[in-house]
Amino acid sequence: MNKIYKIGLLAILLATSCNDDFLEKYPLDEISDATFWKSASDVEMYANQFYATLYDARLAWFNIDNASDNQVPSSRNIYTWNEYNVPATDGGWGKADWLQIRRCNYALDRIAAMTITDAALKTAEAEIRFFKSFHYFEKLKMFGEVPWINSALTPESAELTAPRDTRETVTNNIIADLDFAIANLPENSATDRVTKYAALALKTEVALYEGTFRKYHKVGTGHEALLKLATSAAEQIINSKLFSVYKTGKAENDFFDLFVQYELKGNTEGIMVQRFVTDKRMHNNVRQLGEPQTGYSKDFVDSYLCADGLPIGISPLYQGDATFAAEFVNRDPRMRQSIYHEARPYRIYDNGTVNNKIMPEFLNANCPTSYFIIKGYSPYEKDRLPSTSIIDDFIFRYGKVLLDYAEAKAELGECTQAILDGTINLLRDRVKMPHLTVNVGFTDPNWPQWEEAISPLLNEIRRERRIETSAEGDRWNDIVRWKAGKLLENPKTILGARNPADGKLREIYPGFTARKWNNRLYQYPIPTQELTLNPNLKQNPGWQ
Numbered sequence: 291m292n293k294i295y296k297i298g299l300l301a302i303l304l305a306t307s308c309n310d311d312f313l314e315k316y317p318l319d320e321i322s323d324a325t326f327w328k329s330a331s332d333v334e335m336y337a338n339q340f341y342a343t344l345y346d347a348r349l350a351w352f353n354i355d356n357a358s359d360n361q362v363p364s365s366r367n368i369y370t371w372n373e374y375n376v377p378a379t380d381g382g383w384g385k386a387d388w389l390q391i392r393r394c395n396y397a398l399d400r401i402a403a404m405t406i407t408d409a410a411l412k413t414a415e416a417e418i419r420f421f422k423s424f425h426y427f428e429k430l431k432m433f434g435e436v437p438w439i440n441s442a443l444t445p446e447s448a449e450l451t452a453p454r455d456t457r458e459t460v461t462n463n464i465i466a467d468l469d470f471a472i473a474n475l476p477e478n479s480a481t482d483r484v485t486k487y488a489a490l491a492l493k494t495e496v497a498l499y500e501g502t503f504r505k506y507h508k509v510g511t512g513h514e515a516l517l518k519l520a521t522s523a524a525e526q527i528i529n530s531k532l533f534s535v536y537k538t539g540k541a542e543n544d545f546f547d548l549f550v551q552y553e554l555k556g557n558t559e560g561i562m563v564q565r566f567v568t569d570k571r572m573h574n575n576v577r578q579l580g581e582p583q584t585g586y587s588k589d590f591v592d593s594y595l596c597a598d599g600l601p602i603g604i605s606p607l608y609q610g611d612a613t614f615a616a617e618f619v620n621r622d623p624r625m626r627q628s629i630y631h632e633a634r635p636y637r638i639y640d641n642g643t644v645n646n647k648i649m650p651e652f653l654n655a656n657c658p659t660s661y662f663i664i665k666g667y668s669p670y671e672k673d674r675l676p677s678t679s680i681i682d683d684f685i686f687r688y689g690k691v692l693l694d695y696a697e698a699k700a701e702l703g704e705c706t707q708a709i710l711d712g713t714i715n716l717l718r719d720r721v722k723m724p725h726l727t728v729n730v731g732f733t734d735p736n737w738p739q740w741e742e743a744i745s746p747l748l749n750e751i752r753r754e755r756r757i758e759t760s761a762e763g764d765r766w767n768d769i770v771r772w773k774a775g776k777l778l779e780n781p782k783t784i785l786g787a788r789n790p791a792d793g794k795l796r797e798i799y800p801g802f803t804a805r806k807w808n809n810r811l812y813q814y815p816i817p818t819q820e821l822t823l824n825p826n827l828k829q830n831p832g833w834q
């Protein structure tokens with residue numbers, strides 16, 4: 291809670307200290323329910339605590355994709371290697387893991403008891419419901435079915451021994467809360483608070499995720515209705531005309547520059563951004579990207595199209611991978627703006643000295659594959675100082691909404707050329723790549739072997755999503771919802787660049803040539819202690 295507000299409230303309490311009855315009822319050293327929850331501004335102030343939870347600046351966001359086919363960490367990921375043991379406690383289900391949801395319910399209980407009903411209070415309540423939806427969506431993605439809790443619990447609450455609710459119940463409640471938020475949040479905010487369009491972006495994500503999960507995992511019902519909800523939510527954002535794909539006409543730099551900006555307020559692609567200020571709120575992500583102990587996989591690198599819009603398996607422009615430099619020739623410009631190559635400055639010191647790495651470079655402490663992640667990486671030395679970076683981050687990015695919309699429309703069989711031109715091709719225009727057409731126009735011999743066959747158009751939309759959102763922490767969730775875990779069995783998902791010393795692709799884990807997927811990994815296990823405390827909980831499949 292705001293420190294200034296606490297001091298001000300304490301001053302008010304001290305000013306009224308002559309009233310003995312007041313002193314008996316309200317402690318001077320704390321803010322209680324009896325003195326709070328009187329106005330919309332109180333609720334708004336309470337909601338402040340949730341903003342940092344949307345994106346924890348202390349964490350390296352790019353590490354989330356270490357569990358996917360896009361990245362290869364220096365040490366094997368025990369979860370995707372099926373070496374994860376069911377935890378006794380915590381594991382995403384412990385008391386602290388439910389804290390944000392409990393805090394939201396605590397506020398909603400008190401809002402319901404407030405005697406005012408003005409529009410400002412509905413806006414403040416909408417923020418709380420938005421945050422509750424955000425954190426419940428995280429639970430849905432991790433565990434699937436979870437108990438839906440509508441009030442702040444006490445040690446005596448019957449909900450503590452409630453069974454898990456169905457995916458339908460959880461999803462419907464998330465969407466209902468988001469609909470309340472959409473109806474009551476403003477279209478814009480001068481103070482960077484949640485807006486109607488942030489809620490619409492989250493609704494798009496929830497509906498697309500759950501719709502495709504149910505379709506490909508063949509669970510529940512109503513996947514088409516969810517996909518239609520995703521398209522309608524995305525259309526409201528698109529039709530608002532408030533957002534657009536960021537570009538300045540510099541196709542060789544715009545994609546890289548988008549993720550290294552000190553000020554994203556007003557950026558046309560920012561539906562909701564996380565802002566940082568010198569000496570007030572800073573982060574360590576640039577320094578961590580300099581020593582990330584992870585890198586892109588050979589499989590991911592091979593997924594980039596060539597500059598003619600054709601995949602490497604059929605394009606005459608592809609120069610092969612005999613040398614590191616050759617891989618970057620005639621490729622989608624986003625490749626050079628996402629993966630380090632030696633023509634780009636790697637470090638720019640305060641005195642103006644420029645350092646360029648000689649590639650390939652295989653260092654476990656930095657990048658074991660030699661495919662360095664540079665999305666969000668600033669070469670300036672001032673940004674590499676520990677916990678002092680003020681480069682802003684996206685929470686909801688318009689480019690992702692366009693990808694969501696195109697995918698949902700393709701899943702419904704409704705993706706026309708006009709839709710592609712207003713979504714995928716706007717992203718390609720930023721880097722001057724050839725447009726995608728509804729008939730695609732080629733067959734890629736290296737299209738992934740999906741568990742359920744998909745159309746050429748969906749293959750290319752999924753490729754576009756993989757390229758455009760790399761290292762943004764989305765790939766694992768995509769693999770889960772598409773039921774595509776077997777992609778991780780491809781040996782190239784754990785290999786790096788070709789090593790000039792022996793002419794072979796770099797083996798990151800000597801002695802381990804491939805992973806074996808287990809379908810239980812689509813959902814995390816519930817900790818054993820939680821199963822003991824609540825006998826009505828049932829373990830996720832495969833973890834018994």
